[in-house]
Amino acid sequence: MNRSYSLHKIVEEQNSPFKVDEYSWFKFGDKQYAEKFATQLFDGFIAEHKDLVLSGQEIVILPSPYLSIPTASNFLCHFFKMKLNNYLFQHHKKACAESKIYRNQTYVTDYGNLDFEERVLLISNDTYYIDRNFIEGKLCIFVDDIKITGSHEHTVNRILNQYQVQGDFIFLYYAELINKDIHPRVENFYNYYAIKNVADIVEVINRSSFQFNTRIVKYILSFNQEQFNYVLDNISVEKRTDLFHLAISNNYHQITDYQNNINTIKTA
Incomplete structure (x- = not known):
């Protein structure tokens, strides 16, 4: 089964549902906002998906793909995992495990200005590796900070299909662009809002x-x-x-x- 959850829905370009300066600092390495956003994301997610989390399935949590240097969403994932494990502990359940999709990135282009087709084309030259045997048959929670075009989710699903991984997959996002009339470049408006020089x-x-x-x-x-x-x-x-x-x-x-x-x- 494949599903998704997002905490914030972006429907107006000039009216963000989250604090854009904090999001920008988060994207450039300030972990205090990764922890804040992870807490908010967890609380929203568990309110809707408590039964899924407590179903008894083994849980594996995965951040967005990277090679050696973690992405900002990796820190979001780290703090989300802490919240999730504490919740599982309180309900006498086994802690979640963590896995990773390895990514060999080959470009320097600023991803946030591109549309869906451009993003998919850009990342299609990357190489990926996932430990199929480790996540097979488990509830896999993929944590990312924002869904703009869905190109990363598309890529992860392609990897799962390539490796023929079976399991329950849920994609979590702190925010999601719902209004498709807004150009994907809005992502860079958020990314660089507090970073001007x-x-x-x-x-x-x-x-x-x-x-x-x-x-x-x-x-x-x-x-x-x-x-x-x-x-x-x-x-x-x-x-x-x-x-x-x-x-x-x-x-x-x-x-x-x-x-x-x-x-x-x-x-x-």
Whole structure:
């Protein structure tokens, strides 16, 4: 069985059902909002799907696909899992397990400006791996932050079909674009709402609740030399080191557009 749940429904472009500044900070690595959104998402989800969660099926939770650097939705998934496990504990049920869809990303294009066909075409060149035997026959909860065109859900379903995985699948989203008259580029309006310049990036990185994710690593690596040097000069040595090791762990040093900045970190 395949179903979905979203907490917030986007029906008006100029009237967001959630706080857009908080969502933007979440997308750029502020984990306090990942925890806040996860709590809200869990409370809404369990109110509608309590019977499913307590049905006795083994539960596996999966964040959106990534290779080495977690996505923002991975942190949403982390805190959602904590809420879910606490709920299962209170009802004397077995804790959920966690799995992952591995993704070898091959592009630097800003995904948030694209429509459905463009998104599917862009990610069709990525390679994916899922542990079929681990999730087979279980209740699989796929957690993501936002559903705009459904291209990621389409891709995950394609992977499940490719690996011939059987089970119950439910896709969870903090928000979903319901009004299809709104162009998918609204996603980037949300993403960048609180991030207008390099100083905003530095301010977020220096928060105690910050942790690097895929979006901010790629964003920083795409800066020109002046912007990139500003970031390096205004964050700690520890965070510069984290940035370097995360970048190479995702093979970004193999992408021409990022090589100069990665080498700059290495020699700084």
